Amino acid sequence: MLRYSLRRIVLLIVTLWLLSLLIFSLNYWYPGNAVTNMTGISASNPLAYQEVYVARGFEDGIVTQYGEFIRHLLQGDWGLSLVTQQPVFAEIKPLLGATIELGLLAMFLAMVLGIPLGVYAAVQQRGPMDRIVMGVSLSAYSIPVFWLAQLFILLFAVKLGWSPISGQINPLYAIETQTGSILIDIWLSDSQFKTAAFYDALNHLWVPVIVLAMMPLTMLIRIMRNAVLDVLQQNYIKAARARGLSDSTIMFRHTLPNAMQPVVRQLGLQFSVLMTNIVITEVIFNWPGLGSWLVKSIYERDFPVIQAGLLILASLILLVNLFVDLLHAWRYPQVRKEIDAE
Amino acid sequence: MQNNRSIYYQYREPSPLRSLWLHMNTNPFAVAAFYIFSFMLLAMILSPIIAPYSPDAQFSDAISQPPAWHDDGEIRFLFGTDDLGRDLLSRVLSGAVYSLGYPLMATAAAAFIGIAIGAWAGMSRGVQSSTLNHLLDVVLSIPSLLLALIIIAILGPALHTVMIAITIVLIPQFIHSVHNAFYEERNKEYVIASKLNGSSRWYILTRVIFPNITSVVVMQVTFALSTAILDIAALGFLGLGVQAPAPEWGTMLARSLDQVYLLPWTMVLPGLALFLTVLSINVLGDSLRAAIQERIRGS
Amino acid sequence: MSNILDIRNLTIELETSAGVVKVLDKLSLQLAEGEIHTLVGESGSGKSLLAKAIMGFINPRWKITADRLWWRHYDLLALNPVQRRLVTGRDMAMIFQNPGSYLDPNTKVGEQLRETIPQSELKGIYLRRKATRTVRAERLLHRVGIKDTAKVMNSYPQQLSEGIAQKVSIAMAIAHNPKLLIADEPTTAMEPNTRNQIYRLLAKLSASQGMSILMITQDLTAIIPETQRMSLVYCGQLMETGPTEKLMSEPFHPYTDAMLKMSFFNQDVAPKTRLPTLTGAIPTLQHMPIGCRLGPRCPNARRACIHQPRLSKVKQHQFACHFPLIEIVHHD
Numbered sequence: 001m002l003r004y005s006l007r008r009i010v011l012l013i014v015t016l017w018l019l020s021l022l023i024f025s026l027n028y029w030y031p032g033n034a035v036t037n038m039t040g041i042s043a044s045n046p047l048a049y050q051e052v053y054v055a056r057g058f059e060d061g062i063v064t065q066y067g068e069f070i071r072h073l074l075q076g077d078w079g080l081s082l083v084t085q086q087p088v089f090a091e092i093k094p095l096l097g098a099t100i101e102l103g104l105l106a107m108f109l110a111m112v113l114g115i116p117l118g119v120y121a122a123v124q125q126r127g128p129m130d131r132i133v134m135g136v137s138l139s140a141y142s143i144p145v146f147w148l149a150q151l152f153i154l155l156f157a158v159k160l161g162w163s164p165i166s167g168q169i170n171p172l173y174a175i176e177t178q179t180g181s182i183l184i185d186i187w188l189s190d191s192q193f194k195t196a197a198f199y200d201a202l203n204h205l206w207v208p209v210i211v212l213a214m215m216p217l218t219m220l221i222r223i224m225r226n227a228v229l230d231v232l233q234q235n236y237i238k239a240a241r242a243r244g245l246s247d248s249t250i251m252f253r254h255t256l257p258n259a260m261q262p263v264v265r266q267l268g269l270q271f272s273v274l275m276t277n278i279v280i281t282e283v284i285f286n287w288p289g290l291g292s293w294l295v296k297s298i299y300e301r302d303f304p305v306i307q308a309g310l311l312i313l314a315s316l317i318l319l320v321n322l323f324v325d326l327l328h329a330w331r332y333p334q335v336r337k338e339i340d341a342e
Numbered sequence: 343m344q345n346n347r348s349i350y351y352q353y354r355e356p357s358p359l360r361s362l363w364l365h366m367n368t369n370p371f372a373v374a375a376f377y378i379f380s381f382m383l384l385a386m387i388l389s390p391i392i393a394p395y396s397p398d399a400q401f402s403d404a405i406s407q408p409p410a411w412h413d414d415g416e417i418r419f420l421f422g423t424d425d426l427g428r429d430l431l432s433r434v435l436s437g438a439v440y441s442l443g444y445p446l447m448a449t450a451a452a453a454f455i456g457i458a459i460g461a462w463a464g465m466s467r468g469v470q471s472s473t474l475n476h477l478l479d480v481v482l483s484i485p486s487l488l489l490a491l492i493i494i495a496i497l498g499p500a501l502h503t504v505m506i507a508i509t510i511v512l513i514p515q516f517i518h519s520v521h522n523a524f525y526e527e528r529n530k531e532y533v534i535a536s537k538l539n540g541s542s543r544w545y546i547l548t549r550v551i552f553p554n555i556t557s558v559v560v561m562q563v564t565f566a567l568s569t570a571i572l573d574i575a576a577l578g579f580l581g582l583g584v585q586a587p588a589p590e591w592g593t594m595l596a597r598s599l600d601q602v603y604l605l606p607w608t609m610v611l612p613g614l615a616l617f618l619t620v621l622s623i624n625v626l627g628d629s630l631r632a633a634i635q636e637r638i639r640g641s
Numbered sequence: 642m643s644n645i646l647d648i649r650n651l652t653i654e655l656e657t658s659a660g661v662v663k664v665l666d667k668l669s670l671q672l673a674e675g676e677i678h679t680l681v682g683e684s685g686s687g688k689s690l691l692a693k694a695i696m697g698f699i700n701p702r703w704k705i706t707a708d709r710l711w712w713r714h715y716d717l718l719a720l721n722p723v724q725r726r727l728v729t730g731r732d733m734a735m736i737f738q739n740p741g742s743y744l745d746p747n748t749k750v751g752e753q754l755r756e757t758i759p760q761s762e763l764k765g766i767y768l769r770r771k772a773t774r775t776v777r778a779e780r781l782l783h784r785v786g787i788k789d790t791a792k793v794m795n796s797y798p799q800q801l802s803e804g805i806a807q808k809v810s811i812a813m814a815i816a817h818n819p820k821l822l823i824a825d826e827p828t829t830a831m832e833p834n835t836r837n838q839i840y841r842l843l844a845k846l847s848a849s850q851g852m853s854i855l856m857i858t859q860d861l862t863a864i865i866p867e868t869q870r871m872s873l874v875y876c877g878q879l880m881e882t883g884p885t886e887k888l889m890s891e892p893f894h895p896y897t898d899a900m901l902k903m904s905f906f907n908q909d910v911a912p913k914t915r916l917p918t919l920t921g922a923i924p925t926l927q928h929m930p931i932g933c934r935l936g937p938r939c940p941n942a943r944r945a946c947i948h949q950p951r952l953s954k955v956k957q958h959q960f961a962c963h964f965p966l967i968e969i970v971h972h973d
């Protein structure tokens with residue numbers, strides 16, 4: 001396990017390095033001046049410009065420039081936003097909190113509903129409930145997330161008026177932003193309307209969470225169902241039955257652990273899908289997270305922000321993938337053996 | 343046929359693609375999806391003929407008209423009009439070119455490039471192959487939409503940049519799946535046998551391995567197509583793709599979001615078209631996957 | 642002698658891509674209590690399928706019909722799946738041909754072995770029971786000739802060699818002292834020495850606990866010495882069945898005769914001459930001859946052979962042939 005983890009971590013570092021190369025090169029490919037793209041300081045401010053020009057190694061070759069780029073990156077000097085002229089790095093934390101809150105809740109919802117439903121569909125194979133669950137999940141899987149969001153807004157916000165149309169919380173509650181995650185912020189705040197604020201936040205939260213959870217949920221149902229069906233066909237399950245083991249032993253000791261294997265392996269991919277959808281969902285619901293920040297920066301051609309958004313989102317995905325891989329290898333050791341033997 | 347002349351019944355194992363086809367034919371959902379998809383394609387090709395109006399024609403006497411079954415609707419605008427008095431049905435029909443035709447083109451281009459690179463990488467070993475694998479891991483870990491967003495940030499939003507972005511984004515997926523498929527097949531006995539027979543690399547590539555991975559490629563194509571459709575629509579929706587007057591479905595949806603209180607019907611038709619197209623492709627891909635699994639299990 | 646397993650005219654039809662094929666054709670087999678019975682047949686003759694049919698290891702798409710499929714006083718075909726599992730789980734066990742796929746890849750071997758040990762034989766509270774299980778599991782492994790028990794118990798199935806996996810599956814099979822053990826080529830992946838050891842173990846179990854054993858093998862020369870009766874199948878049809886010595890010394894059926902002549906038991910062949918063999922090859926599933934399936938390859942075949950022969954009985958010796966190698970009172 002240690003060997004595998006080390007290998008995997010080295011791989012992550014290499015990957016991150018490649019990512020940094022990509023992001024570094026982007027600065028030269030974006031329209032405009034590379035120094036400005038990196039730092040957010042335009043040539044119209046000659047003094048500051050000259051300073052960063054030197055600091056970023058632009059008097060020397062490209063290798064020095066890359067070295068300086070990495071150094072500044074690690075120091076947390078990610079440049080200024082071209083639009084607001086605020087340091088980019090400082091802006092990230094609350095945005096990240098908001099995004100992670102949304103994403104985690106959606107992923108959690110998807111797993112809590114998806115896994116049991118998948119097992120249920122598999123056990124009812126070819127029965128009416130199986131067909132209904134699978135039919136609904138295949139359809140829901142094909143709904144583009146932005147249309148789904150619109151339908152939900154139309155239904156819950158416009159027609160039924162159950163939920164506000166967008167945003168994180170009613171600004172009247174004046175909750176101070178600390179982590180970015182609204183629920184935690186309310187908990188940390190010293191507002192006297194904590195409970196009310198909490199309900200208001202939940203009321204804002206549930207529609208985007210459901211919208212976001214839909215895609216991973218339907219995928220999990222389908223993966224889980226196929227995995228369970230596949231395992232149920234295996235000889236070892238039939239043999240366990242012939243040995244007279246009880247149904248519950250077979251289900252919980254043999255079927256589920258084996259069926260969870262493809263699910264765990266797919267979690268990384270699910271997370272990537274979730275991150276794609278989170279970008280769109282945040283824009284639709286005006287959620288103050290990384291996704292809407294990134295899209296806004298693309299409208300505004302705010303390159304330091306684009307670069308930071310890309311870096312954070314991609315690293316987040318890579319980290320989650322690493323975590324999932326390690327989890328998978330730890331729980332399913334025979335896979336590790338295969339990889340090691342390669 | 344020669345088979346029938348012999349007195350014994352001769353059983354011929356169908357080719358991989360053919361057996362997939364036979365299997366799909368037994369699945370009513372797959373058949374339905376096939377018809378829906380064909381219908382969409384047909385609608386796209388015939389849209390200049392069957393669309394009742396030009397997509398850009400504005401009827402100032404019929405602004406914000408609800409669908410025909412509504413009390414205020416008119417039969418000449420079956421699905422209503424938008425806030426500029428443009429017929430929604432015509433716009434959705436013409437939009438198929440953007441939302442289905444362009445993704446098809448992007449997928450075809452990406453498939454061509456990706457399969458070539460994937461096959462080359464699959465046949466080579468060692469450093470070449472593992473470097474490529476790691477590079478692909480980086481690229482694939484970034485969601486395709488995000489990558490497309492970055493490319494558009496560089497090139498600026500326009501129809502042709504969207505096409506370039508989507509094509510580039512799809513290529514790594516093709517490389518990855520083709521490479522893996524090749525990698526798996528390459529060490530199987532039948533390939534080694536052919537190698538020992540002295541077949542050339544080109545022969546092994548095209549005649550020995552390729553027929554056995556067509557099913558993987560077909561599946562990847564369906565997957566890429568639905569990704570392309572969704573990504574182009576998403577870009578349009580975000581306002582970073584095909585630009586506004588063009589009746590691209592995602593762009594139309596973005597416009598309807600602003601008017602969700604006033605003209606809720608404007609979001610129904612483009613969304614439905616998008617949904618049905620993607621659904622039919624997903625069902626096709628799904629039954630393909632089931633058929634492939636069945637085949638592997640059966641052998 | 643009472644038969645505890647009684648199979649009459651068992652027919653199994655499979656749906657393949659080439660249509661429905663009869664893989665077992667009216668096969669009959671009886672097994673007495675405490676008896677070791679060897680079933681011999683070439684690859685593809687349907688031996689494993691027979692074993693699976695007895696164990697209830699069946700795919701719902703298979704069509705299984707029989708005049709009788711009785712285990713003691715249970716009519717196995719009439720039981721519902723739950724009852725059937727109870728009966729099989731309690732009374733029967735099987736050693737599988739490719740043991741690897743019958744072990745859960747994600748659970749350690751020791752764990753799987755432990756949970757096979759029946760609850761009813763354990764006493765005491767939870768922890769005590771757990772300890773007893775481990776001890777019993779180790780003892781089982783010792784009995785099948787595994788020395789390094791700790792290592793094997795701590796491995797995942799893929800880490801075991803075929804031979805060890807076979808031993809583990811033997812250990813699992815005898816864990817709850819079944820009344821019937823079906824051993825499907827249990828020793829193919831073992832060296833002769835270990836094979837003899839396993840054979841001795843099985844023979845001892847049979848003698849001491851009255852366990853009936855149905856041994857399945859392809860090889861007439863590698864049968865377990867203690868076997869009391871033998872049956873030969875060819876393409877899913879029963880050819881001949883009888884007490885071992887009788888069958889070996891005085892076969893009635895052309896197939897048995899040919900098999901014996903082409904085996905190494907045959908000392909009559911002059912050096913450097915051809916070993917007598919049956920002409921032709923085993924037909925494929927899609928091209929089974931009608932009537933006696935041996936027909937096209939049988940030296941004695943005549944016109945009547947296009948009808949399937951019924952089982953004839955001479956003392957304890959049964960055979961299915963229109964033109965057997967002995968002169969018997971004519972059947973119709």
Ligand SMILES: Nc1ncnc2c1ncn2[C@@H]1O[C@H](COP(=O)(O)OP(=O)(O)OP(=O)(O)O)[C@@H](O)[C@H]1O
Nearest residue numbers: 655664682683684685686687688689690691859926
């Ligand atoms: N699940 C199945 N589906 C289709 N055909 C099958 C299946 N299982 C077995 N068969 C066919 O039934 C026939 C008998 O198979 P079986 O496994 O019983 O042979 P066997 O006598 O055990 O051979 P071997 O000695 O090689 O183990 C074979 O021709 C096989 O192709």
Ligand code: SF4
Nearest residue numbers: 933936939946962963
């Ligand atoms: S029945 Fe005919 S074909 Fe069959 S074994 Fe006897 S003689 Fe040969």
Ligand SMILES: [Mg+2]
Nearest residue numbers: 688689738825
């Ligand atoms: Mg067998």
